[in-house]
Amino acid sequence: MTIQGWILILAFTGILLALAKPMGLWLFALYEGRRTPVHAVFAPVERGFYRLSGIDPAAEQGWRRYAVHMLVFNIALALCTYALLRLQNVLPGNPQAFRAVAPPLAFNTAISFTANTNWQSYAGESTMSNLSQMLALTLHNFLSAATGIALAFALFRGFARRSAGTIGNFWADVTRITLYLLLPLSIALAVFYMASGVPQTLAGSIDAATLEGGRQTIALGPVASQEAIKLLGTNGGGFFNANSAHPFENPTALTNFVQMVSILVIGLGLAFAFGKAVGNTRQGWAILAAMTILFLAGTGLTYWAEAAGNPILHQLGVPGGNMEGKEVRFGIAASALYAVVTTAASCGAVNAMHDSFTALGGLVPLFNMQLGEVVIGGVGAGIYGFLLFAILAVFVAGLMVGRTPEYVGKKIEAREVKLAVLAIAILPLIILSFTALASVTAAGLAGPLNKGPHGFSEILYAFTSAVANNGSAFAGLSANTPFYNGLLGIAMWIGRFFIIVPMLAIAGSLAAKTYTPAGAGSFPTTGGLWIGLLVGIILILGGLTFLPSLALGPIADHLAMIHGQLS
Template identity: 50%
Template sequence: MGAADIWLGVLQAATLIAVLVLLYRPLGDYMARVYTGARDLRVERGLYRLIGVDPSSEQTWRAYARSVLAFSVVGLLLLYLLQRVQQVLPLSLGLPAVPEGLAFNTAASFVANTNWQSYSPEQTMGHLVQLAGLAVQNFTSAAVGIAIAIALVRGFARRGSATIGNFWVDLIRGLIRLLLPLAVLSALALIAGGAVQSLSGFTEVHTLAGTAQSIPGGPVASQEAIKLLGTNGGGFYNANSAHPFENPTPWTNLLEIVLILAIPFALPRTFGRMVGDHRQGYAIAAVMGTIFLVSLVALSALELGGGGTATQLAGSAMEGKEQRFGILGSTLFGTASTLTSTGAVNAMHDSFTPLGGMMPMINMMLGEVAPGGVGSGLYGMLILAVIAVFVGGLLVGRTPEYLGKRLGPREIKLASLYILVTPTLVLAGTALSFAIPGIRSDVEKTSILNPGPHGLSEVLYAFTSAANNNGSAFAGLTANTPWLNTALGAAMLLGRFVPIVFVLALAGSLAQQQHVPETAGTLPTHRPQFVGLLIAVSVVVTALTYFPVLTLGPLAEGLVR
């Protein structure tokens, strides 16, 4: 790879940073107005009447949690049903019903904002299921994530309150005022860049090798826009954002990365505005940005340096990457997608160098908080901030306080339980896949393409992706099996909704407190020292939990080459 390509990659990263900086304030302020405004739009009032909701009434954290869970269960059942009756629906393209296990896995995946796909989309899902099922969940699961983050921010902002907002109002405002308008504009931009948008069926084309191939058209650009804006992931085609119908050119590649990061990086501004201190938002954004840049540099260096004899002899590690994006366009996309909960890919992570393939795993193991998924990244980082303040309080012998709220045993227990959920799911799922003889035999004979450390990495990546609601995969793993469909589906649902309950419980506990005045012993949470402490806590509390299993997979594979 030449110096010109490297400078082009640096220019792409610099352009991305500039765009995100420009969007930070206006988009963050707009989202704050969306969720704090007193007036409802006419279409919103109509929807409230339709579902029987009083927008002026607020909910306790328990009622808010029940609403989230009920809404998500209904979405899960409806999406499962759509897949099971696909063969009798319009625009099915002649495709059969989706099998039970795969239908459950897919329904769990899209409701949990994961978009893990154990199937080839263009050969499995008709246009109606894609539009009315998958795309709808792309919108609603993203809106749920933002609603949870806003509820937690209200917990910090309110004083002596028994309520944290109204889930239905937060959901509908997020859909109507934020996600739908941005998705329409983004889809139009992608169409202008060459992405496909139609309702056409399969088209026979002749390849350069002289063979015939059936390629479907479809509502690609519209689904692509919300899968990125909502940090959902997935794809209309099996090749995902490496497919030229989804991501045609280098500039659409950069646009897609902007769409992935725009809302998560702007939410700290929303947080700062709602708690009445923009410095707090800048501190959270600084932590997110620092981790992102370090991860990007590390992955780019590992891929540029090769990782084995074959890649070094070839001159670069281009296996699994698109020529039109190159190495740095691929590492930029991969870093953005795995540090958020997006899971979309424009290169095959399974084909990254051994240590390069470890970086997307570590990104997810961090909890996807830099900047994380829409909503989930902010509330995940705020949970880590609670832990960091607690650690800081221990160091100076003071009662920990954050944003005027005292962090007592209840708050720390809830934050700790939140942190423990995902590692438990990842490590237990991976261990069970190899510990139970019958399952191990099926995994090794059916699912794993490459035995040895890389095979362990494939399974570890799958459970890391599922439990963190990311959705990307090491492409060498065959996951459409009874065990993996069930286990990964359960990991996605538990990894999404158990932490959400802990977050809402924390929000309720904080909202009930009165404001605690700052004293000389209060830890300032807007200064560089706190930014550094929060970065350290983010790495130590999350990623280092997985170090032993990483030594058995990607580290073992990388160090022997």
Template identity: 60%
Template sequence: MLTAFFWLLALFMAVLTLSVRPMGAWLAPLASGQVPARLAEFDRALLRLMGVRDTAMDWREYARAVLLFSLLGALLLYVLQRVQGWLPLNPGQRGAVTADSAFNTAVSFVSNTNWQGYAGEASMSHLTQMLGLTVQNFLSAATGIAVACVLMRGFARRETSNLGNFWADLTRISVYLLAPLSLLLALVLASQGVVQSWAATLPVATLAGGEQTLTLGPVASQEAIKLLGTNGGGFFNANSAHPFENPNELSNFLQMLAIFLIPAGLCHAFGRVVGDRRQGWALYGAMALLFVLAASALALAEAQGNPLLNALSADASVGSLEGKELRFGAAGSSLFAAVTTAASCGAVNAMHDSLTPLGGMLAMWLMQLGEVVFGGVGSGLYGMLVFAVLAVFVAGLMVGRTPEYLGKKIEAFEMKMVALVILLSPALVLLGSALAVVSQAGLAGLANGGAHGFSEVLYAFSSAANNNGSAFAGLSANTPFYNGLLGAAMWLGRFGVIVPVLALAGALAAKKTLPPSAGAMPTHGGLFIGLLSGAVLMVGALTYLPALALGPMAEHLALWAGR
């Protein structure tokens, strides 16, 4: 199992690294707020058609536009779910979604979390899936990329309040990037057997002589943007473990690659925008280092198998197969689990609740690091840049210098925004988990007691506050208590971070850019990659270690002790 895993990991990282430069070249003009000359006329016509004026916005105007757009999107998606029973394209005649579930789902998809407390094929009409969920997959992803572009401009521009125009950025990212990539991936996935149909069901004869009704729908089109936009919401309840969403090993590899494609490319785009491509490669290097270490540790945990099954003469060489699809095995499932939790993508091809205790802990910890190990489209880059600012601040304190990053002095206001970004998510995770385990409504959703039950709750709030969307399925979260509390965590975890990130961008853009000096710390070499990786690990370890000790660590010790 481990041999297969490391060969798969090596191939995956090689293909991903080869994609970084071309994706960065595609993304850089969008990040700069420019349009290639060959598209200038089309771009003007597109913006006129959309009613967009490409006027300059400062960070406050940009933030207001992001919040207003997201609020309206959540409201429209909520209404669509509530009235879907009276609308067309509802072949299964599905009724209205309950108020608390509709609220949770609306917030989930607008915040790029895509947490699902329902079975998609049983709850949502085709119209809701396409007009509601798939559209928000595009728009929430474009919003995250737009915010990352603004932070890039903050580092690249000097003595200005102009950070671009949100409406123009949203339109261009959706039309020039997400739409063509999604169309291409949807066609490739459909060629591999991913379903794309208007039909609701298909009756088939079984080998036993009976008949089974299979659920169909427009799956490939939603699957493509679900992955490329690091959204994660599956058409089917089983998500990418379902053969109609993920039929074979090739589709599995392409889905993992699609999740990291844009986040990795944004690193190179950052280097191009700030005029030093080495800066982008340094960020990519830190992300790749953390990912390879975490994915390898997760695979090692799964390779040990379950000691209780091993004692019954189960074949331990294939790893832990509980909750995994045999067509992917423990190797393909372990890598997918690491990819989807490193990125803010809730797509899963195995049940994370069935991961070994330490395997589940590593998947959880990748989210708890702030979704910066590649992370979501846009959110991963701006999260890692926040840690880069923290890293140079710590280094400046150690040598007694005013910290600088890319020629911009890091002062009190910038560090306040960094602190807000870094501390908000842990506060939501830990306070939400604490409230759930001391309230009757929270405990009622647990299928397991003890350390594993606590892990289920901690995973849920880690997933929600970091806008991931995957879950330990043993938690029954489709209740008014969890729908409301997790919905609040998703909203604050997304927009409570975006606003200080935009404020940080505004402060940086207003500063002068200082020329490099002999005393400035290089931020493109191995030393900085190590410092940046250390800052991410230090914050994650100090914040979550006590909670992890109560959950997955305690469960691991009890399991291997035979209790």
């Protein structure tokens, strides 16, 4: 490890925390339906959308109606995306004349982008036409991100409202988030990327002369516009197969830094916005503190493991840290930081191959996702996932003080605890059962590139990434098969929507409750004790649930490495 590496990590963390409040205030304005600086430009578009669709943005919805509208909307998006990919060969915007996407891969991709996972079992530059990239994939990057933030707003209203039967209007939330947050920020970021050398063209490719006198075809396309929302919306789907390791997606150290900030800034802003929504910003800062502790712990371990390198190579006379699978223009510190950033959020973007990390360096991104998107989390999904853990933590705290648990003025009773446990239990249930299935079937075992613990880690990482709606991969797994396309698609859908419905039920239940002021016996939920309890509950639940699988995978891989054995 180097001083420069730690300066990068600490400077990055400091800038993020400095941006949390202004981003949170912007999000809070949208949560309340107030004007923002970009309303003058986009307000006519919003009004036109409501007129054309017949939607009354002032008509509030109960949690069941909110959930039904959200599910129908996303099912329709998935079906339209599947149809577009299957008809890609006969549609315009296909200068490369790509064939239609095969049914299993089209199914997987449609589910993946609808669920904000952006798992990619294909190379984008050789599979997807420009129209598919723009209309099917980039469009989803906006709408899946907007859906996540809208759902977070719905849960905020559950905590903030008193004796209410509604939690907002899904269509108004999604429209305002898209028009007044995601679109203007994406335009600004796309301009920055274009100025930094990222292509933005409808051309399919260009031929270039090599130094040896040959010809090379270089893939192009509307990259900058997809890159902006891919990161801002914690989507992660790359235009090119190499994702953010590709120089056309991430050309410089500056673009790399901006990408990492883009991935986490909305997630941190939502934590601050929650504090504003419940009338106590200290609640938001407490959540931010817990998230930051988990983030820095994971970053430190990953950086240490990658900087320490591989002792087997050291014995062969190759000193230094682990540069395998990393871009020289980023190095170890920026690659380790990016890996933790992208798995702390639900973003599958990568600037290095996680399959080439050391065993412990790869364990941290895996464990980040197994915690359920709560280290900071994806846009919307991170904060509502974290609040599910907060409900369990305050329940434990209530047992300590011997009274009904309370959180931000709402009593947490049996219904909320049961729904929170249900939502949290879905993730390990699907990850572990699907991993077990793939580990004992011929179709599943045909996927990993490696045998032994590392091969098991490749399978475990794939299903963890899918259920956690992350989308990154241990790239050694060959996932473009009917078995993996189908099973991973099912895992992504369950991981997204089977958690959302119980969460919305909690929002509806809380909104109907009256406000309960804190008393002398209430457990404080803003100080160091509360932050420690939150971190402890998250780590204990994650550790107890996934420790056996981690012992079979990356931990066994690490023990083998330090004893001179290769997988």
